[in-house]
Amino acid sequence: MEFDNLLDIAFRQALENGDLDDLPGAGKPLDPADFNTDPFAHVYREGEVMTPFGALQHQIDSARNRLAAETDPEKRRAIQTEISALETRKAIEMETFRRYS
Template sequence: MDMFESFIDQAFRRAQENGDLDDLPGTGKPIEPSSLTADPFAHTFAESGAMTPFGMLQVRIDEARKRLAEASDSEQRRAIQSEISALETRKAIEMETWKRYS
């Protein structure tokens, strides 16, 4: 073992030797080009069923838009529009933070 080998390298090598990485879902398959988006973790999150912070906010925005389409009361519509606006602002801030600090 190389004295400069990192802990992660050691763990990865051990997992390979033990066969822990054999038969993983998608092994040997190319990544679909359509899943390669501006979000570098989108493909990984999609495969695992998890979501990025951007994705979670987008789901909430989409749900609010559906409620808006079904709402008939003007007061309720304004509240939902405010919610959508706040969610979109938060998503934009999250994305800008990601770009700036990643």
């Protein structure tokens, strides 16, 4: 038996048993905006967890808030450097995902 066939059989059995009937968001369309920034955002949101991309964006947003409140020029530069590094890391992660997924 091939691997694809095993998956098909397991999925078909789950459908027949009703194991997939009460999933959150069943019958609702996915938000197309999720696919532009984070391909699995809807899955993580329904599971009430944060995606790796979302976690990076959360760190970026937090750093931007700290930057807006900071008045010391040296501390502002440090926060700007942090934001730049986080944005670069997120861009690399997204490109890696696009290229190898």
